[in-house]
Amino acid sequence: VAIPHRAVVRLVHDADFVRLGAGERILRLSPLAFDASTLELWGALLTGATLEVHPAGLPTPSELGDFLLEREVTVAWLTAGLFRLVEEFAPDSFAGLRQLLSGGDVVPHDHAARVLRRHPGLVVTNGYGPTENTTFTTTYSVSDPEEVDGPLPIGTPLPGTRVYVLDERGRRVPPGAVGELYAAGEGLALGYLDDEAETARAFGHFSPEVGERLYHTGDVVRIDTRGRLRFLGRRDD
Incomplete structure (x- = not known):
């Protein structure tokens, strides 16, 4: 997936979903081949935050917890599966965090x-997005446990990103109705390297009501009564 510089800048510059910058210590855990590493690396290097690089290899929950506490990490991104394990087997690991971001699968509410x-005082953020729109397309943050009354929404789009929920004819559906999610804006990839056919299938002008280039995620969603996107599954499930 060919990601332009502007897409990385859009992810971390003036980000409204995470606190970055001097004084923050960001965990570096994701493999470079995983798009979450884009947030970890550039979220530190472009904002003046400190990058705390975990040794190679997948740690146990307690090993990761020890690292988070020893390095005084304040911002961490964990896959939904790893978050589940750490919360179950080493729940005190998050004591020093200010923000915990998770995603890559359904985050266990x-x-x-x-x-x-x-x-x-901790903020938990559900980060949703395919690599084709540079790590995150939408996010939802919560700090009050009483607000977690069911599956977490995937939230609202990042600055510089626009999302559309369309039916099978490419027309917008009203709030509450089910449709497929399309993304547009500064986060879009240029396409798939040396694969014009796949690029044309996934990126293009798919709607008579939307004049800009879109990425077809294949994810089925709806907009709830508070304007937040809810993930319902995959079109091909």
């Missing part, structure tokens, strides 16, 4: 509620 009760 019961674990999110427990970690918020255990660590007042």
